Amino acid sequence: MSTSFEGKVCVITGAGSGIGRALAVRLAAKGAKLAISDVDVDGLAETERLVRQFGVEVKADRLNVAEREAFLLYADDVAGYFGKVNQVYSNAGIAFTGDVEHSDFKDIERIMDVDFWGVVNGTKAFLPHLIASGDGHVINVSSLFGLIAIPGQSAYNAAKFAVRGFTEALRQEMIVAGHPVSVTCVHPGGIKTNIANNSTAGEGRDAQRLAEVFNKRLARTSAEAAAKTITDGVETKKARVLIGPDAIALDLMARVLGSAYQRLVAVGAGRLLK
16 A cells, blocks of 8 residues: 655654664665665664665665755755655754763763754755755654653754744745745653663763663653654644653643743653662
8 A cells, every 4th residue: 555655755863873773764664765874884774674674765875964065965865865844853962961061071072063053964964955856845743852851951952942942833834935845843751762761971870870770661652653753744744743641741731831831851861860
């Protein structure tokens, strides 16, 4: 049975594991052509092996989304290879935990370079190709932490709030300009991926301890379930996609309480890490 993804050229960054890999497998199963990338070449090779089982056309490349010139060349290469680009899933991301007081500038810049500028680079690089396709879609992955702030996540919050603002403005611009490009901002809650295991931490923070807490208490949604929620949202052209009951509940809390949510989250986070 044909799907709305069949024959579409879908670009996925951060495809070497987690949500990116799950998206690649799901889209391949739906008959999409894939351009997948990651800095982890071993993980990317495994994703490529998995999606090729569906008999779809696949292009796999190592890509650091923070390297703008390389990203621009990559976009043109993908468009030339497939002849068009329909959907871009800016999913690549990294994590860092550290209080503002004790975080180094370089740690904050690293998060912004990958988690925010990586999204900007991908959007800017592919947008002309998406417009030219006549049926384009930008899917930018923010986070639950792009909806609420949490202590120890100032850099990650900054990047993910920035992704949200950038993406929501882009959606409006596409409407105003009359371009045939849909735009979706994705906000995953706790997802069972390796992002916490690969996270770094600043002074006074134990990265291993934080990863254990995240994996045991917060990561409730599988990457496969997240991928399904995302593709369902893309099919219906949703502006915002929330993934997981935690994302839904905490988004509602912030809407209802306004800035008062911050004290509740601060107290809750303090107890969780004891």
